[in-house]
Amino acid sequence: xxxxxxxxxxxxxxxxxxxxxxxxxxxxxxxxxxxxxxxxxxxxxxxxxxxxxxxxxxxxxxxxxxxxxxxxxxxxxxxxxxxxxxxxxxxxxxxxxxxxxxxxxxxxxxxxxxxxxxxxxxxxxxxxxxxxxxxxxxxxxxxxxxxxxxxxxxxxxxxxxxxxxxxxxxxxxxxxxxxxxxxxxxxxxxxxxxxxxxxxxxxxxxxxxxxxxxxxxxxxxxxxxxxxxxxxxxxxxxxxxxxxxxxxxxxxxxxxxxxxxxxxxxxxxxxxxxxxxxxxxxxxxxxxxxxxxxxxxxxxxxxxxxx
Numbered sequence: 001x002x003x004x005x006x007x008x009x010x011x012x013x014x015x016x017x018x019x020x021x022x023x024x025x026x027x028x029x030x031x032x033x034x035x036x037x038x039x040x041x042x043x044x045x046x047x048x049x050x051x052x053x054x055x056x057x058x059x060x061x062x063x064x065x066x067x068x069x070x071x072x073x074x075x076x077x078x079x080x081x082x083x084x085x086x087x088x089x090x091x092x093x094x095x096x097x098x099x100x101x102x103x104x105x106x107x108x109x110x111x112x113x114x115x116x117x118x119x120x121x122x123x124x125x126x127x128x129x130x131x132x133x134x135x136x137x138x139x140x141x142x143x144x145x146x147x148x149x150x151x152x153x154x155x156x157x158x159x160x161x162x163x164x165x166x167x168x169x170x171x172x173x174x175x176x177x178x179x180x181x182x183x184x185x186x187x188x189x190x191x192x193x194x195x196x197x198x199x200x201x202x203x204x205x206x207x208x209x210x211x212x213x214x215x216x217x218x219x220x221x222x223x224x225x226x227x228x229x230x231x232x233x234x235x236x237x238x239x240x241x242x243x244x245x246x247x248x249x250x251x252x253x254x255x256x257x258x259x260x261x262x263x264x265x266x267x268x269x270x271x272x273x274x275x276x277x278x279x280x281x282x283x284x285x286x287x288x289x290x291x292x293x294x295x296x297x298x299x300x301x302x303x304x305x306x307x
Contacts, residue, residue: 017300018293022081025292030074033062072147080277084289085152089173091273093146095181099138106136150274152287162285165276170240173274174256176232182255185263190233190255197258235263239272 038058040051061067072088079086105113105122108131113119126132154174161167179190186193234256242249249268254261282288 017303018296021296021299022078022293025081026074026077029077030070033070034073067145067147069147072149075149076277077279079149079151080279081292083151084280084282084291084294085276085278085287087150087152087155088275088277089146089148089150089273090275091146092143094143095141096144096146097138097141099140099142102138102142103135104138104142105133107133155274157287164286165274168272169243170238171272171274172239173237175235175237177235179231179233182233182235182263186255186258186261190258193255193258193261197260200260233257239268239274241272242269 036055036058038051038054040047058069062069064071076086076088105119107113107122113122113133122133129135150173156172156174157165158168158170160169183190183193236254236256238250238252238254240246240250249270251264251266251268252262253264255263276286278286278289279292280289282290
C-alpha cells in the first residue's frame with residue numbers, strides 16, 4: 001500500500017496469520033465445557049457423596065468469578081499448539097486467597113475451627129453464635145486451588161517415562177519467588193539460610209553471599225528480563241510418587257542456594273499435580289512433540305512472500 005505522507009514510496013505490511021489460525025483452533029477446542037467426572041477414592045458412601053459434591057462445586061467455580069478454568073484450558077491449548085507440549089498444574093496453594101473476603105469460624109478462645117464435625121457440633125449447640133463460636137474475617141490467606149500453566153522449559157521430568165507423562169515417577173519445577181515470601185516461609189533472613197545450608201553441607205563461605213542476577217523468562221520470545229537475587233529467589237518444587245526409595249512419596253520445596261534448609265518437606269502419596277497436554281504426540285518421546293504451529297509456518301512464509 002502507499003505510505004501516507006511519503007509520496008512515491010510503498011510500504012508493505014505482513015500480517016500474522018498464525019495467530020488467527022491458532023486462536024481459531026483454540027476457540028473451537030474450548031468452546032464447550034469438556035465432560036469430566038470426579039472419581040471417588042473408594043466405594044464408601046461418604047466418598048461417593050463427596051465426589052458428587054465435588055463435581056457440582058467444580059461446575060460452580062468454572063467461570064471467571066471462580067477458578068476461571070475455561071481461560072486456563074484455552075491458555076494450555078494455545079501454548080501446546082506453539083511449543084508442542086504444555087502442562088497444567090492443579091494443587092492446593094496455602095498462600096492463595098484474599099483474607100479480606102474470607103469468613104472463617106472460630107471458637108470462643110479465638111482459635112479456628114479445623115474440622116467439619118466440630119463445626120456442625122458448634123452450629124447445633126449455638127445456632128445464633130452467641131457464646132461458643134463466631135465468624136471472623138481471616139487475618140491471613142486461607143488457601144485455594146491453584147490452576148497454573150507451566151511451560152516445559154521450567155520443568156525437569158523423569159526421563160524414563162517416554163511414551164506418556166503418566167509413566168513419569170517425579171517432576172521438579174523451578175520458579176522465581178519473591179524473596180520476602182521465601183524468608184517468611186523460612187522464618188529467617190535468606191542470607192542466613194544460605195550460610196546455614198552451606199555449613200551443614202560442609203561448603204563454608206565465611207558468611208559472604210554474592211547476589212546473582214536471575215533470568216526471568218516471560219514465555220513470549222525466550223529473551224525475558226533480569227532480576228537481582230535481592231528481589232527474587234529461585235525455588236525448586238519436587239514431587240515424587242511412592243517408590244522403593246520413598247515408600248510414602250515426597251514433596252519438597254527448597255531454595256536453589258539453600259537446599260539443606262527446605263521450605264517444605266512432606267510425604268506425597270498422590271499422582272503428580274501436573275497434567276500434560278500434547279496435540280501431536282511424538283512416537284519416540286512425548287517431550288519431542290512438535291506444535292501445530294510448526295505445520296503452519298510454511299503457510300505463513302508463503303503468505304508473506306505473496307504479499
